[in-house]
Amino acid sequence: MQKRTFHFLSAFSTIFLLCNLLSITSMAQSKPKTIKVMTYNIHHGNPPERPGVIDLPAIAAVIKQHTPDLVALQEVDKITKRTGQVDQLKQLAELTGMFYFFSKGIDFEGGEYGVGILSKYPINSSNRYPLPSKAGIEAEARSLAVIHVTLPNGEGLHFACTHLDLNNEHRMLQIKEINNLIGRKKADVILAGDLNLTSSTPAMKLLEQYFTRSCTDNCAPTIPQDDPKEEIDFILLKKGTKIKVISHQVFPNIDASDHLPVMATYQLP
Template sequence: MRSSHTTLATLMICSVFSFFAVKVSAKNNTDSLSVNNKEKELKVMTYNIHHGNPPAKEGVIDLQAIADVINSQSPDLVALQELDVLTSRSGNVDEVKKLAELTGMHSFFSKSIDFGGGGYGVAILSKFKINKEERFTLPFKEGLNAEPRSLAVINVTLTNGKKLDFASTHLDLKDEHRMLQVAEINKILGNRKGAAILAGDLNLTATTPAMKILEQYFERSCQENCAPTIPDVDPTEEIDFIMLKKGSPLKVQSHQVLNDIHASDHLPLVVTYKY
């Protein structure tokens, strides 16, 4: 028969092990909680790719050069402008599909015009699975010559489980059209619930009247002393922007224009957000 002293000793040893097991479990739970609460990053790029034609190489289509620029930054979301899909100008290649293959990302194309036997417009690349795709035709002023423009919007789920709308566009050169187009973008995205990012070649500057309309709902990633994005050699103007819808729970961590990049006539803009 086991003595009472032996039983008591066994109970004490079990209690000690139980105490340390609880401590270890509590520590692991705390560590897990701290990891879950750690701020995450979202890297976004916008890039007008000039249909994959480097300015110094007339007639040449070099999508690998565009993909190399994108891959060098490893962005989560990319807004692209001036893409050819199955056009004679670019060798009947689906540039959106090809760039998706070269970057290993999901893609969505929004055709703006019929061109060269195919389509020409804007696109989005995404590391995240795309929940929803939307294409919107942007308005223009009646009686004034215009090239049709469109807005591409996708919805994705971020790593914290929250959803985000991400949009790519390329606005018109004429202010009369741009004023209508930014008002339409505000109407489409401004009143939606949830976070949203608008990116693209807006063909305007920070002081253009149309920008003031956009800023009713969106905030530029850079507010002062912002680097120009065009042309690729000795750039002089900032016309490519990444803008966060006001009230979105993201904060700008960095804003960078990539210099000495000559795969297109525009320089790529990369913004990293924390959330």
């Protein structure tokens, strides 16, 4: 009789343990997944307080410290004389262990200068789109980098990076083009970059026809890094998606560039 009781209790304990394990596994699987997105104007890897110095490991250290899944980078050199003929984005990808895509803005000092993307996820596809400027007004060529990745929830995401012109007339044309290229996509899109404008400008209002900023109230400034006064670096999510913003952060007291890095965390459906 005692043996039967022991076997019964042992079997009951095993069943109880299995039920608990299944419950824990189910909770883990149903826990909402998140992605972290960063935008960072890296000033071609030059800390502003150290003229002539190129310190890519400092930029990589910032990225690694905050562990973003996707990073939009601006002011990136590729094989230029200024930065020692280094492919900066490739080196940052190696230092951070991420995939990468470069999008040229202009030819510069024997190489190229533009924007780039780092991704924790393999890049399914990538495209470079030149952005327009107004005829008759001097302008530095700008581009839009767009990649497509598969997120942890199995859904696809288009991630875009840009660095808009200083001139408002150019910016308005460039934002109209961005809206046409990715704002009207019937897909999830996140756009990030140095937009060279503040949130109250007409150009931002035009962009907000299709996108929502990761921060809309009491947002911290992003430039200059030593005494930030203006917010010109943004992360925006295309309207109509089930992805939701959880947090928005500007990381202070970082002197690796003349901009501060910005990161938004999103909850995936």
